[in-house]
Amino acid sequence: MTNREIIEATDRTQVGVYARYPVAFVRGRGARLWDADGREYLDFFTGLAVNNLGHGHPRVLGAIRAQSEKLLHASNVYYNEPAARLGELLTCYSFAERIFFCNSGAEANEAAIKLARKHGAERQGGRYEILTTFNSFHGRTIATISATGQEKYQSGFQPLLPGFRYVPFGDVAALSQAVRKETVGILVEPIQGEGGVVIPPPGYLRDVRRLCDDHGLLLILDEVQVGMGRTGTLFAHEQDGIRPDVVTLAKALGGGVPIGAMLTTETLAAVLGAGAHGSTFGGNPLACAAGVAVVETLLGDGVLENCRVLGRRMLERLERLCGELPMARDARGRGLILGLELDRPGRPFVAAALERGLVVNCTADRVIRLLPPLTISAAEADEGLEILESVLRAGA
Ligand SMILES: Cc1ncc(COP(=O)(O)O)c(C=O)c1O
CATH class of the missing domain: 3.90.1150.10 (Aspartate Aminotransferase, domain 1)
Structure with a gap:
């Protein structure tokens, strides 16, 4: 054509x-x-x-070709080797001890939101609110447009999901003032991509981490756009020397094959037991085989x-x-x-x-x-x- x-x-x-x-x-x-x-x-x-x-x-194509000849899909009712290997790689080279695989950035953020809510419900006396920033972008599902602090993505889709409040990006004092007893976590991009490549002042993420520690809040970083080497390190937050509680990834992780991932700690992951969340294609062998090739290539060469x-x-x-x-x-x-x-x-x-x-x-x-x-x-x-x-x- x-x-x-x-x-x-x-x-x-x-x-x-x-x-x-x-x-x-x-x-x-x-x-x-x-x-x-x-x-x-x-x-x-x-x-x-x-x-x-x-x-x-060549390495990504080779991995996709080889995997496509072996197995495209078998379901999360069973185990698969590429997902096991990608999980090992991501935990080896990040703060994370546990991974949930899905198919897109919005889904990775959905998983993070659900994790935060369940953590709040079961361990924090019913806290549920997540603070996010104006001018952010977290995806196009109802939950993620609710998390996104831009009206243009929300208009016509109300009522939005309750439980999100926005503060100016890069302003830790505003975040600090916004925290209340319902707040369970803070969701923020290390650099606002869709928002116009907006870089926060130096030390911002470190201050947000400190604020989270002071109030027992989860720090959730959306690295869907800036993760996977884009800023010069595998994860953007590495340059701030902090340990987040949750990181979301998608986009470049599969080298062109759709994939998303939520990275978190062992302790937090424990709130999502069998049956709490899931995805038919999450951790699909083809996408994960591509992901393994992507991560290995990013870290070498x-x-x-x-x-x-x-x-x-x-x-x-x-x-x-x-x-x-x-x-x-x-x-x-x-x-x-x-x-x-x-x-x-x-x-x-x-x-x-x-x-x-x-x-x-x-x-x-x-x-x-x-x-x-x-x-x-x-x-x-x-x-x-x-x-x-x-x-x-x-x-x-
Ligand atoms: C920071 C960020 N989060 C989430 C998303 C949504 O990802 P997806 O389109 O894969 O759902 C995007 C997409 O541009 C993004 O830039």
């Missing part, structure tokens, strides 16, 4: 919840994508922070180091651009999640960049968000920034 045929068939048959750009990708290798008409693109989006190792990584080095290089160039282009207000980021805030909507520039062969994204209306593969080369990083810069200059 051509681009046009794919677009027409999609628009005729699918619920129109996505404001799509008029391109259908059919193939990818490393940081490159090709559309159905054979046109090549440089990918600074990675399917929204999913393909952290680039497209078609210099991927995280490349992410840190290239992240600094790209951020410096974006900062220079801010000095030169009046429309560019701010450049920020950590590792290879980067944001360039404009003084106007970014969507026309994203469309123009696509025309020029660069896949990039805009979030929070005015923030150009760059999420290249962590394996990107310096030449590719420069090439993409060159295109972005010329598109912005043309529009200035």
